[in-house]
Amino acid sequence: MRNPIMVGERVYLRPLEVADAEGLASIDAVETDTFMWRGPMPSSPLGHEKWIAKLYEHRPPKDIVFAVCLKEDDRFIGLVSVYAVDFVNRVGETGSFLGPAEVRDKGYGTEAKHLLLEYCFDRLHLHVLQSFVLETNTRSSAALAKQGYSLAGRTKWADIKNGRYVDGNAYDLKRDEWLAARDAWLRSRSGD
Amino acid sequence: MGEMRIVYLTGECVYLRPLVLADKDFAPAWHPGPFLIGAAQAENILKDEAADPGLRLALVRKETDEIVGSVKLRSNDGFRRCLVTFHLAPSMSDHDALRAEALRVIVPWLRDQMEVMVVSVEMAGDEAETIAAAEELGMVPSVRLREFVARAGCRVDSLTYQALNPRWEVKDA
Numbered sequence: 001m002r003n004p005i006m007v008g009e010r011v012y013l014r015p016l017e018v019a020d021a022e023g024l025a026s027i028d029a030v031e032t033d034t035f036m037w038r039g040p041m042p043s044s045p046l047g048h049e050k051w052i053a054k055l056y057e058h059r060p061p062k063d064i065v066f067a068v069c070l071k072e073d074d075r076f077i078g079l080v081s082v083y084a085v086d087f088v089n090r091v092g093e094t095g096s097f098l099g100p101a102e103v104r105d106k107g108y109g110t111e112a113k114h115l116l117l118e119y120c121f122d123r124l125h126l127h128v129l130q131s132f133v134l135e136t137n138t139r140s141s142a143a144l145a146k147q148g149y150s151l152a153g154r155t156k157w158a159d160i161k162n163g164r165y166v167d168g169n170a171y172d173l174k175r176d177e178w179l180a181a182r183d184a185w186l187r188s189r190s191g192d
Numbered sequence: 193m194g195e196m197r198i199v200y201l202t203g204e205c206v207y208l209r210p211l212v213l214a215d216k217d218f219a220p221a222w223h224p225g226p227f228l229i230g231a232a233q234a235e236n237i238l239k240d241e242a243a244d245p246g247l248r249l250a251l252v253r254k255e256t257d258e259i260v261g262s263v264k265l266r267s268n269d270g271f272r273r274c275l276v277t278f279h280l281a282p283s284m285s286d287h288d289a290l291r292a293e294a295l296r297v298i299v300p301w302l303r304d305q306m307e308v309m310v311v312s313v314e315m316a317g318d319e320a321e322t323i324a325a326a327e328e329l330g331m332v333p334s335v336r337l338r339e340f341v342a343r344a345g346c347r348v349d350s351l352t353y354q355a356l357n358p359r360w361e362v363k364d365a
């Protein structure tokens with residue numbers, strides 16, 4: 001493992017590096033799923049390099065983005081993040097993205113997300129987190145519900161999908177709710 | 193600076209105007225957040241924000257021409273959808289009333305003149321005058337984030353109200 005910050009059973013989180021820019025562009029280039037937003041969008045490593053460098057300009061940071069890596073071979077398989085961190089109100093907005101498609105549906109995303117939530121609640125001591133997905137993204141909505149998030153409302157006409165404006169679902173999560181969800185997830189993994 | 197007053201963004205007690213370089217000397221009044229900001233840093237922020245796609249306007253008390261806060265307008269789709277956030281000067285004691293009046297000025301302009309489809313405004317659950325103003329304006333509550341705002345000794349919910357433009361006939365999902 002290289003620079004691990006949060007370590008799980010199969011994945012670990014490390015700081016995102018400028019050197020990951022090419023990996024991110026490669027993931028975007030082979031994207032086949034369209035459930036997340038409008039659709040796949042190609043990206044340039046140069047753009048990612050600029051964005052990653054910018055993440056480290058602020059102290060304390062506004063956005064904290066982890067690289068998700070496999071423990072077995074250090075392969076970089078995506079990002080988990082907390083954006084717009086507000087250290088006064090102790091809140092932030094979480095997001096995650098794993099790719100390419102072949103690494104999804106293996107439980108890596110759930111494991112990485114619980115590591116992120118542990119970082120947010122138990123290291124940064126944030127009080128509440130929010131997350132946002134398009135209503136058409138039922139897959140991410142289901143994942144959020146499993147991680148303990150509650151539906152906090154719907155914003156109208158949040159984006160375009162399938163030729164029409166669709167709403168967005170907002171979620172929030174407090175620490176005790178996350179702990180209960182993580183316990184349930186750990187029990188399900190151990191077969192209890 | 194009263195000559196910069198935007199005539200169509202003027203209410204009973206407050207008006208909005210563009211920020212100018214001289215406002216660097218009053219940065220705590222318009223710059224969001226509780227942290228200290230000096231004039232030199234404020235000058236850089238004003239110059240940087242001038243190139244920013246978002247727009248921050250000074251909120252000014254009509255009677256005194258004093259900056260009492262600021263309003264930030266953000267849109268990433270050419271003002272089809274717009275998020276409005278407020279900052280009130282820490283020295284003011286009538287935050288809720290000032291924010292409510294600013295809302296009464298901003299929302300009709302964005303929705304009815306600028307043809308914005310949906311105007312979103314975040315407010316804290318204890319800002320009763322702002323909430324009342326939002327409801328008077330026909331805004332609808334869309335999101336309630338629990339305990340999202342820290343107050344001295346307690347926490348309150350964060351509310352998002354949205355003004356939907358009736359001229360956009362978009363069917364419900």
